[in-house]
Amino acid sequence: YRATRRKELTAVARNAVEKVKEHGETVRLEPMSAFERKCVHDVVNAIAGVESESEGVEPNRRIIVRPAE
Template sequence: MGATVREDEEVASEDDLFEQSEVAADYMEGLLDILDIDGDIDELVVGDRPQVEIVGEELGGLVGPKGQTLDALQELCRLAVYRKTGDHSRLMLDIGGYRAGRRKKLAELGEKTAKQVIETGEVVKLDPMSAFERKCVHDVINATEGVQSESEGAEPRRRVVVKPE
């Protein structure tokens, strides 16, 4: 379920990825200043993906219900990167540890669902999720023998379906 790279696409260098995280961090720093919100911003590259993490108090408003505001801010950061570098970015933004915590809960859901499908032999359809959430579940399912997963439906009602192999 990982990203595929076409032959005519260049894979971004570590320096390019770090530059993307710096651009996004500068963008978020400006936003935090405008909103008068305190937060520490870390720029990093994890694997082949630039990341920006913001930690601090009173950040819930930047996450929003079910991470919707966080998703919108992530897209704005990606646009800022594109505008500055001309490169499309797979930048991941995390605020207040929301994505890290969500990833852990989704891994637990994936493990529980895989176990259920293996034990019952029945297909399980999970509730609709964002692309980030679906990828977290697919990663766990793909690492578990005896089950497989696919996504079905159209956004915003796209969901993971787990089946026996």
């Protein structure tokens, strides 16, 4: 299950990165578990020009992807 979910999250992260690069605006993702957020952070942090951070409180903690400063 985790391997499949990791692939889905990689796609979600890349999608968000494309939107950020295309429009230059911050993208907020759905609330996720700690494991899911870690997967997304790993993908986003490997790509130049964007950065990610978590916001909110469990169980509604979510990732924000934005252009790197």
